[in-house]
Structures are given as C-alpha cells and as structure tokens.
Amino acid sequence: MGQAGLEDxxxxxxxxxxxxxxLRALAQQLVTHSSAQDLRALFVKVGSxxxxxxxxxxxxxxxxSQLEEALNGLWAQTNxxxxxxxxxxxxISIDHEAAPLAEAFGEExxxxxxxxxxxxxxxxxxxxxxxxxxxxxxASAPEGMAVHLRFGR
Amino acid sequence: MGQAGLEDxxxxxxxxxxxxxxLRALAQQLVTHSSAQDLRALFVKVGSxxxxxxxxxxxxxxxxSQLEEALNGLWAQTNxxxxxxxxxxxxISIDHEAAPLAEAFGEExxxxxxxxxxxxxxxxxxxxxxxxxxxxxxASAPEGMAVHLRFGR
Amino acid sequence: MGQAGLEDxxxxxxxxxxxxxxLRALAQQLVTHSSAQDLRALFVKVGSxxxxxxxxxxxxxxxxSQLEEALNGLWAQTNxxxxxxxxxxxxISIDHEAAPLAEAFGEExxxxxxxxxxxxxxxxxxxxxxxxxxxxxxASAPEGMAVHLRFGR
Amino acid sequence: MGQAGLEDxxxxxxxxxxxxxxLRALAQQLVTHSSAQDLRALFVKVGSxxxxxxxxxxxxxxxxSQLEEALNGLWAQTNxxxxxxxxxxxxISIDHEAAPLAEAFGEExxxxxxxxxxxxxxxxxxxxxxxxxxxxxxASAPEGMAVHLRFGR
Numbered sequence: 384m385g386q387a388g389l390e391d392x393x394x395x396x397x398x399x400x401x402x403x404x405x406l407r408a409l410a411q412q413l414v415t416h417s418s419a420q421d422l423r424a425l426f427v428k429v430g431s432x433x434x435x436x437x438x439x440x441x442x443x444x445x446x447x448s449q450l451e452e453a454l455n456g457l458w459a460q461t462n463x464x465x466x467x468x469x470x471x472x473x474x475i476s477i478d479h480e481a482a483p484l485a486e487a488f489g490e491e492x493x494x495x496x497x498x499x500x501x502x503x504x505x506x507x508x509x510x511x512x513x514x515x516x517x518x519x520x521x522a523s524a525p526e527g528m529a530v531h532l533r534f535g536r
Numbered sequence: 537m538g539q540a541g542l543e544d545x546x547x548x549x550x551x552x553x554x555x556x557x558x559l560r561a562l563a564q565q566l567v568t569h570s571s572a573q574d575l576r577a578l579f580v581k582v583g584s585x586x587x588x589x590x591x592x593x594x595x596x597x598x599x600x601s602q603l604e605e606a607l608n609g610l611w612a613q614t615n616x617x618x619x620x621x622x623x624x625x626x627x628i629s630i631d632h633e634a635a636p637l638a639e640a641f642g643e644e645x646x647x648x649x650x651x652x653x654x655x656x657x658x659x660x661x662x663x664x665x666x667x668x669x670x671x672x673x674x675a676s677a678p679e680g681m682a683v684h685l686r687f688g689r
Numbered sequence: 690m691g692q693a694g695l696e697d698x699x700x701x702x703x704x705x706x707x708x709x710x711x712l713r714a715l716a717q718q719l720v721t722h723s724s725a726q727d728l729r730a731l732f733v734k735v736g737s738x739x740x741x742x743x744x745x746x747x748x749x750x751x752x753x754s755q756l757e758e759a760l761n762g763l764w765a766q767t768n769x770x771x772x773x774x775x776x777x778x779x780x781i782s783i784d785h786e787a788a789p790l791a792e793a794f795g796e797e798x799x800x801x802x803x804x805x806x807x808x809x810x811x812x813x814x815x816x817x818x819x820x821x822x823x824x825x826x827x828a829s830a831p832e833g834m835a836v837h838l839r840f841g842r
Numbered sequence: 843m844g845q846a847g848l849e850d851x852x853x854x855x856x857x858x859x860x861x862x863x864x865l866r867a868l869a870q871q872l873v874t875h876s877s878a879q880d881l882r883a884l885f886v887k888v889g890s891x892x893x894x895x896x897x898x899x900x901x902x903x904x905x906x907s908q909l910e911e912a913l914n915g916l917w918a919q920t921n922x923x924x925x926x927x928x929x930x931x932x933x934i935s936i937d938h939e940a941a942p943l944a945e946a947f948g949e950e951x952x953x954x955x956x957x958x959x960x961x962x963x964x965x966x967x968x969x970x971x972x973x974x975x976x977x978x979x980x981a982s983a984p985e986g987m988a989v990h991l992r993f994g995r
Contacts, residue, residue: 704860704861705858705860705861705921706919706920706921707857707858707861707920707921707922707942708857708858708860708861708865708946710892710895710896710920711888711892711958712861713895714888714889714891714892714895715888717891718884718887718888718891722884731871731875734871735864735867735868735871736867738867738870738871739863739864739867742863742866742867743863766859767859767860767863768859768860769860789860793861805864
C-alpha cells in the first residue's frame with residue numbers, strides 16, 4: 384500500500400468510467416482489423432484534428448514557456464496530465480506526463496496510441512509557424528503514463 | 537431558459553471533457569476513411585466486445601425485469617442513461633434513453649454510432665441463451681439521446 | 690420515460706458521487722444543530738468566501754453582459770449550471786438555473802442552502818464597486834434547480 | 843517531474859471542481875466559528891450518518907477480509923481511496939489511503955476533518971455488532987492522504 388498502490392489507484396481512476404470500457408473495446412477491435420502502423424497514422428490524424436479544434440489557444444504565443452503554460456492550461460482542464468517543453472540540441476523535448484493513453488487503450492496499444500500526442504503537438508507547432516522540415520517524433524518508448532517526444536529536424 | 541436550455545446544458549455536460557475532443561476528432565477521421573456501413577459494423581463489434589467484458593452481470597437473470605434492472609445498474613454506474621425493455625409482438629422493444637452517443641461522436645454520426653448499443657444488446661441476449669435467429673436491430677431512427685432498438689426475428 | 694425521466698436522470702447525475710453522501714449527511718447534521726436562519730447566514734458567508742477566491746475573474750468587467758459571460762465561464766467549468774442577468778426596475782434580476790444545491794443538500798434545505806448563491810453574487814457586485822445599500826436577496830422561492838435572486842435596494 | 847509531481851497532479855485532480863471551492867470556503871467559515879474539537883465532533887456525526895445511509899452493504903459480513911472488500915467496493919465507487927484492515931493486538935488497524943479530505947478541506951483541517959472517517963468506521967463496526975466499549979480512534983496523525991485509525995478498547 385505504498386507508492387505503487389497509490390499510483391495504481393490514481394491511474395485506474397484516471398479515465399472516466401463512461402468511456403473506459405468503450406475505448407478498451409474499440410482498441411481491441413481496431414487491433415484486429417489494422418496494423419499498428421495504420422493505427423498510429425489514424426491516431427496522428429486524430430491528434431492533429433483535436434489540435435485544430437483548439438488552435439485558438441495558441442495563436443498569440445511568443446515564447447516556449449508561454450506555449451508550455453497554454454498547453455498545460457488545456458491539459459489541466461481536460462485531465463490529460465501535463466507537459467514539459469525544453470530546448471535540446473536544436474530541437475525541443477516534449478515530455479508529456481500522466482497521459483491517460485495507457486489506461487484508456489491498454490499498455491499494449493501505446494505503440495500506436497501515442498500517435499495522438501505526436502499529431503497534436505505537430506499541429507500546434509505548425510500553427511505557430513514551424514516549417515515542414517521540422518517534425519514531432521517519439522524520442523523514446525513511453526514509460527507507462529509518460530510519453531517522450533521530440534520536435535526537430 | 538426553459539426546458540430546452542436545461543436539456544442542452546445537461547447534454548453538453550454529459551460526456552467527460554477528457555474524451556469529448558478525442559471522440560469527436562476520432563469520428564471525423566473515421567468518417568473520412570470508411571463508409572457508414574463499415575463504421576456501423578465496427579461499432580457493433582465494439583458494443584459486442586464491451587458486453588462480453590461485463591457479461592458476468594447477466595448470468596443469473598431469469599426475467600425481463602431482472603434484466604432491465606441489471607442493465608440499468610450498469611448504465612447508471614457508467615453514466616450511459618437508462619433502458620426500458622418491453623415485450624412487443626413476439627419480440628422485445630429496447631428503448632435506451634439519455635445515451636451519450638449523439639454528444640460524443642456528433643449528431644450526424646448516429647447513423648453508425650448506435651451500432652454500439654445494437655452490438656451490446658445482441659451480445660447480452662446471446663449470453664442469456666437467445667437463438668441466432670433472433671437479432672437486435674434499430675426499430676426507428678434515434679431522436680437525439682433516445683435510441684430505439686428491437687430484439688426479435 | 691419522457692421529459693420528467695430525463696430531468697430526474699440528469700439531476701441525479703449532477704452531483705459527483707464523491708461528495709453527495711457527505712453533503713447530504715452534513716446537511717442533516719447541520720439542521721439538527723442550527724436554525725435555518727443561522728445556516729443561511731453561514732452559507733451566505735461560504736458563498737462570499739467562494740466569490741473572493743475567484744474575484745480575479747471579475748475585475749475588468751464593464752457591462753452586464755460581460756459579467757454574465759464571465760460568470761457563466763466559471764459556472765460551466767464547475768458544473769454549477771448557468772445564470773441570466775437582466776435589468777429590472779432599477780435593480781438586476783439574477784436567475785440561476787441548474788444549480789446543484791437541491792440535489793446536494795436536499796430539497797428541504799433550499800431554504801438556507803441558496804444563501805450560498807446570495808453571498809456569492811453579493812460579493813461579486815461588491816468587487817465591481819456596488820454601494821452597500823444595494824443587496825442581493827431572494828426574489829422568489831427556488832423551483833427545484835432554479836434559484837431566483839434580485840440585486841437592488 | 844518525478845514521483846512528487848505525479849502525486850501532486852493526481853491529488854489536485856482528486857476532488858471534483860464542482861465542490862472543491864465550496865468545501866474549502868465552508869472549512870474556512872467553520873474554523874472561524876467553531877473550535878477544532880467541536881468540528882471534529884460534527885464530522886464524527888457526519889461520518890456516522892453517511893455510514894448509516896449505506897449500512898445495507900455491511901449486513902451479511904462474516905470476516906475481516908469480507909468487510910475490507912465491501913468497504914473498498916464503496917470507496918472505489920465514490921473515489922474515496924481504499925482501506926486496509928488488519929488485526930493488531932486485540933484490535934483492528936484501519937489504514938485508509940488516498941482519502942480526499944486533505945485536498946477538500948485543506949491540510950490544516952485534517953485535525954478535525956478525519957473525524958468523518960472515525961465516525962464512519964465506528965458506525966460500521968456498531969452495525970456489525972461491536973460492543974460500545976470498543977471505539978474507533980486515530981492511531982497516529984494523518985500523513986497527507988493517509989489516515990490511520992484503530993478500532994479497539
């Protein structure tokens with residue numbers, strides 16, 4: 384009943400009961416019909432669409448810390464955890480913590496479900512004027528609720 | 537600010553903010569890639585999968601009113617509205633009220649999103665021993681949050 | 690299962706299960722120990738305190754419709770329904786719809802629980818520079834989730 | 843952004859936004875008017891009332907592990923964390939984890955707000971037939987969301 388118990392408890396609480404069974408069942412059906420690559424491509428588009436629905440939040444942003452603040456306002460409102468942005472070697476590290484993806488679609492679907500955040504952040508940087516040669520990509524495999532992306536060449 | 541205002545308010549509150557933008561974006565992407573017929577088939581399978589994840593709730597049921605009660609226990613817990621079952625002409629009318637489908641995926645996607653409830657109820661009746669000649673089908677077009685199905689030949 | 694059923698359903702869903710039993714039990718205990726008048730006075734202060742915790746939202750407001758919009762932003766975020774403000778005979782009618790007070794503390798406690806909204810709106814008007822001779826008072830008895838107040842002399 | 847960040851995030855998410863500002867404001871008002879001792883007594887009664895509203899859950903229980911399971915069913919449904927019961931020196935240790943009391947009423951009110959759990963567990967043991975000489979008391983000061991009680995002589 385130590386730290387691990389607490390994390391398990393909150394993680395299970397994280398996704399609203401209204402959608403957890405549907406999202407899990409949807410993931411299982413999608414996996415039966417499509418490859419992980421196709422599902423990742425679908426989720427990149429879903430994330431991109433999501434970002435374009437909320438792009439008004441990001442129009443007037445000038446600095447990286449303003450962007451982090453605007454993003455975290457949105458993530459806090461929707462219970463999607465929080466993000467840390469940091470400059471790293473000519474690009475930007477995007478570390479998204481407490482993402483509900485692992486809980487919603489299952490740990491084994493993180494391979495493609497994190498595409499949602501990839502597409503989301505890609506769209507946000509495009510709105511801010513980033514050139515097409517700069518892409519958001521996974522920097523390393525997700526660790527549970529922590530998703531690590533990188534924006535750069 | 538009368539009854540209509542109240543219904544709009546509760547309807548908008550109905551789907552957790554954590555998933556509303558994702559479900560809406562997902563619906564928009566699915567529509568771009570697949571026909572309504574294919575999406576309905578997918579959602580029938582999702583509903584069927586959902587039902588098989590919770591089929592323990594329905595094992596010991598003997599009567600239609602016990603079934604209605606068990607179903608409404610599940611729907612209340614997950615904020616999915618409630619259902620009324622009634623015998624009608626050798627079949628069973630399934631009237632599901634306050635379903636969050638219209639709000640979650642959009643009114644224009646009810647054409648296929650209600651497949652989720654069709655697949656769910658089909659699976660439940662199968663668990664209860666219904667023969668394969670008996671099917672759940674839409675009885676009439678959904679009216680907002682009210683979905684009308686019929687189980688019968 | 691018509692309109693009444695829908696309203697009952699949403700009303701029951703309205704207050705988070707985490708606090709409903711505690712708020713109900715608290716109301717029952719408070720009623721045993723204190724008069725309705727004292728409880729109303731307590732809830733006026735609670736509402737006033739609540740308003741002062743969020744008064745930053747109301748600092749730059751110039752018009753009644755800006756105030757209504759700022760208030761409804763707050764009420765929407767916290768699932769406290771919505772308010773309509775309208776000028777009426779040298780004062781302002783404050784009609785608050787879909788308030789969770791009846792569900793949270795019980796219908797029979799509306800006599801004093803609406804003090805929370807009275808204290809809240811009084812504080813908001815004070816922040817906006819209203820003179821002390823102008824008070825928020827109940828305009829008529831609450832009808833279920835609808836609370837009717839009036840700001841004026 | 844390590845373990846501490848995660849715990850802070852989940853703790854802040856824990857109490858529904860609908861009631862957090864009201865519960866905080868209520869606690870501040872109660873503290874102004876009453877001693878910690880009186881507030882603890884009030885909250886013991888609130889917890890006791892809460893337990894008697896749900897005592898049906900505990901009627902048929904025979905063993906300590908059945909009791910723990912029934913309690914955790916209730917706590918999971920209401921997002922009130924979870925409890926571990928263990929026999930200890932002729933009494934029972936009651937360790938309640940992830941309680942939303944610290945977040946709801948404020949850390950500084952744990953002195954009296956934990957009375958709610960004391961009254962709750964006291965009532966549950968009474969329903970189960972415990973004699974009046976056996977009481978629930980705080981075993982040690984709460985540590986954040988962890989509340990430590992003991993049932994015994």
